[in-house]
Amino acid sequence: MPEATLSTRDRLIHSARYLFWERGFAGTSMAELLANAEVNSGSFYHFFDSKEALLREVLDGYLRLLRPIVIEPAFAAVEEPLGRIFAILAGYRERILATDCRYGCPLGRLALEIDPENAPAHALIAQNFRSWIGCVCECLKAMKDKLPPGTDLDALATYVLALMEGGVMLSRSYRSVEPFDRSIAQLREHFRLLLQAGTKSP
Amino acid sequence: MPEATLSTRDRLIHSARYLFWERGFAGTSMAELLANAEVNSGSFYHFFDSKEALLREVLDGYLRLLRPIVIEPAFAAVEEPLGRIFAILAGYRERILATDCRYGCPLGRLALEIDPENAPAHALIAQNFRSWIGCVCECLKAMKDKLPPGTDLDALATYVLALMEGGVMLSRSYRSVEPFDRSIAQLREHFRLLLQAGTKSP
DNA sequence: ATATTTTACTTGAACGATCAACTAAGTACC
DNA sequence: GGTACTTAGTTGATCGTTCAAGTAAAATAT
Numbered sequence: 324m325p326e327a328t329l330s331t332r333d334r335l336i337h338s339a340r341y342l343f344w345e346r347g348f349a350g351t352s353m354a355e356l357l358a359n360a361e362v363n364s365g366s367f368y369h370f371f372d373s374k375e376a377l378l379r380e381v382l383d384g385y386l387r388l389l390r391p392i393v394i395e396p397a398f399a400a401v402e403e404p405l406g407r408i409f410a411i412l413a414g415y416r417e418r419i420l421a422t423d424c425r426y427g428c429p430l431g432r433l434a435l436e437i438d439p440e441n442a443p444a445h446a447l448i449a450q451n452f453r454s455w456i457g458c459v460c461e462c463l464k465a466m467k468d469k470l471p472p473g474t475d476l477d478a479l480a481t482y483v484l485a486l487m488e489g490g491v492m493l494s495r496s497y498r499s500v501e502p503f504d505r506s507i508a509q510l511r512e513h514f515r516l517l518l519q520a521g522t523k524s525p
Numbered sequence: 526m527p528e529a530t531l532s533t534r535d536r537l538i539h540s541a542r543y544l545f546w547e548r549g550f551a552g553t554s555m556a557e558l559l560a561n562a563e564v565n566s567g568s569f570y571h572f573f574d575s576k577e578a579l580l581r582e583v584l585d586g587y588l589r590l591l592r593p594i595v596i597e598p599a600f601a602a603v604e605e606p607l608g609r610i611f612a613i614l615a616g617y618r619e620r621i622l623a624t625d626c627r628y629g630c631p632l633g634r635l636a637l638e639i640d641p642e643n644a645p646a647h648a649l650i651a652q653n654f655r656s657w658i659g660c661v662c663e664c665l666k667a668m669k670d671k672l673p674p675g676t677d678l679d680a681l682a683t684y685v686l687a688l689m690e691g692g693v694m695l696s697r698s699y700r701s702v703e704p705f706d707r708s709i710a711q712l713r714e715h716f717r718l719l720l721q722a723g724t725k726s727p
Numbered sequence: 728a729t730a731t732t733t734t735a736c737t738t739g740a741a742c743g744a745t746c747a748a749c750t751a752a753g754t755a756c757c
Numbered sequence: 758g759g760t761a762c763t764t765a766g767t768t769g770a771t772c773g774t775t776c777a778a779g780t781a782a783a784a785t786a787t
Contacts, residue, residue, distance in 0.1 A: 331736080347638055349551040353773055363738055364774075370736090374773065425641035432637040434698040436549055439627035448698040475711075481695065481704050482711035488694050489687025496636040496650040502683050509677075509684035509715075516718035533762075555747055568763055570749070 332370045334360040339381050344429040347436050348378055375441070378433075382447035385430060386454060394458045404465040405514060408483060411459070412507055415487055416500060424498045431488045456480045470521045486510055534572045536562040541583050546631040549638050550580055577643070580635075584649035587632060588656060596660045606667040607716060610685060613661070614709055617689055618702060626700045633690045658682045673723045688712055 329337060338360035342351040353374060357364055371377045397410035419426045430451050437444045459480040467476065486506055493502035531539060540562035544553040555576060559566055573579045599612035621628045632653050639646045661682040669678065688708055695704035 346640075347549075347551060349549060350638070352771075354771075365739070365776080366737055368774070368776095427637045431694055434694050435629045435634040435637055436552070438548075439697065439700070445698050445700065449700075452695055452698060452704075475707070478707035478711055481707045482688070485691025485695055485704065485708040486684070486688050487691065489689065489691035492633055492636050492690050493654060493683065493687055495641065496647050496654060498641070498647065498651075502654075502687065505677070505680035505683045506687040509680055513711075513715045513718070516715070516722060519722075520718060554745075556745070565764060565766095566748075567750080567765080571762060576747070 331360075331362055331366050335362055335367060335370065335377065336380055336384060339377050340384060340429075343378065343381055343433065344427070347432060348374075349436065375444070378437075378444055379447060382430075382433070382444060382451065385451050386447070389451065389454050390458070393455075404462040405518075407462045408459055409507070409511070412483075412487055412510075415491060416503060416507070419491065419494050419500050419503055424494055424500055426491060427495050428488055428491050431491065452484060456484055459483050468521075469518055471517060472521075474517070474521075483510065533562075533564050533568050537564055537569060537572065537579065538582055538586060541579050542586060542631075545580065545583055545635065546629070549634060550576075551638065577646070580639075580646055581649060584632075584635070584646060584653065587653050588649070591653065591656050592660070595657075606664040607720075609664045610661055611709070611713070614685075614689055614712075617693060618705060618709070621693065621696050621702050621705055626696055626702060628693060629697050630690055630693050633693065654686060658686055661685050671720055671723050673719060676719070676723075685712065 335356070338356055339351070342356055342359060346355075353364065353367070357367060367377075371380070393414060394411065397414055398407050401407050401410045415426075415428075430448055433444070434448050434452075437448070439445065456477065457480075460476050463470070463476040463479055467474075470476075490503040490506040493506070494500050537558070540558055541553070544558055544561060548557075555566065555569070559569060569579075573582070595616060596613065599616055600609050603609050603612045617628075617630075632650055635646070636650050636654075639650070641647065658679065659682075662678050665672070665678040665681055669676075672678075692705040692708040695708070696702050
């Protein structure tokens, strides 16, 4: 996969992003990574101190890719705030279908795999989650007046992320998009009820 | 940890259950497993064909442990159907706190880690999830008349599971029970709105 | 402008440790 | 004497990492 135009360092990050997602961190061997990136081990250790240092770089990269890859396409497709949230979720549905229901959120996977004592890695994962929640929170703020007064927007956004991660997980083990769809349908119902309650006493 | 009273086979399953949860499947080496169970490799291969066969046995064990360990204590504590669902979720909150927010659902972790091509393992994981959903569905059926007519109980139970898994995941990366609590609080609100809507037009 | 040194990066073999898996000889209880 | 199980050790492959030797271009000195 690595393009000839990419630098050695970028090829390593590219391959790591793919392999850590596909096989996990422990499940990816250095040999596999080096072969995929077409890099010799010596060059690897010129750019990175260790496999773990590369993981941190990958997690940092996700932080920069979140908006352009996950959020912006959804925001570009829909104007309406609530529609934007469900457009983000529809993006994950696409990913599930594109991988024949083998999809696992790369961050979710690492969140559960990486040793909790690896604090820097978990800090970066949490930062990614916070950034995702922040994007959803933007939409919620834009529709704040339609929601019941006093609604905890941050908690609601966290709820959306938790549901997405759980839905993706279930769809992977079921090898069917159905549990994801069911979960999203219930979330839609939740918002319908919230908006209904919001118009009652504004 | 393995008690002297346990058989060799049971010690292996016991240790595997612990280590696959703590370090993951790929992250657990045979040497570590054998040392933890105090078993020699020859004995291991007398009882199991491979490390993967042991994984299947562990997943099968979870299926048998779900009700006695996860469900029954919650059902014993609360009588009211909706309260029972939140008692199950409170059990996970306890696990998060007991592990100093390092908790990862053993099934969720394996669902994201295990290679999707490992069909037998994923079938067992999905069976576990289905069983969990079934238990929650029991509660929902018992309060069916209080919910809006035509509510998809199975979808609602799937929704609860997805939310629990996502909440556990976020709390692990945040190293805080807060995201879990926030998600559960929103779920409580969802049920409040559902029950409110259910009493309007019965 | 040319010679010299420094820096940046690549090469691929080799390190010791550990990996999952297997075997054959042995013990213990029927 | 036969079945069930344990013992201790070996297998060759693979693990993440290191290293000495090399190249090519940029920076510095003459």
